[in-house]
Amino acid sequence: MTDILTSTEAPIKLNCPTCKKVVLWNDEFPHRPFCCDRCRLIDLGEWASESHRIAGDSLNINLEENPED
Numbered sequence: 181m182t183d184i185l186t187s188t189e190a191p192i193k194l195n196c197p198t199c200k201k202v203v204l205w206n207d208e209f210p211h212r213p214f215c216c217d218r219c220r221l222i223d224l225g226e227w228a229s230e231s232h233r234i235a236g237d238s239l240n241i242n243l244e245e246n247p248e249d
């Protein structure tokens with residue numbers, strides 16, 4: 181994996197984890213390995229809904245549900 185960051189040859193080709201579109205590992209795809217920001221957010225949403233959701237959301241929920249506590 182570390183070779184990807186240092187390579188200056190032909191860009192690495194991979195597939196968007198969300199929609200499987202071809203993504204090139206260069207500045208044309210700032211959201212890589214996703215093809216676009218939408219796919220990135222979709223993937224994060226699915227990831228968060230499984231087991232890590234509590235870690236990020238519970239703080240906000242507590243603050244909003246107990247404003248006077």
Ligand SMILES: [Zn+2]
Binds near residue numbers: 201216
């Ligand atoms: Zn995509």
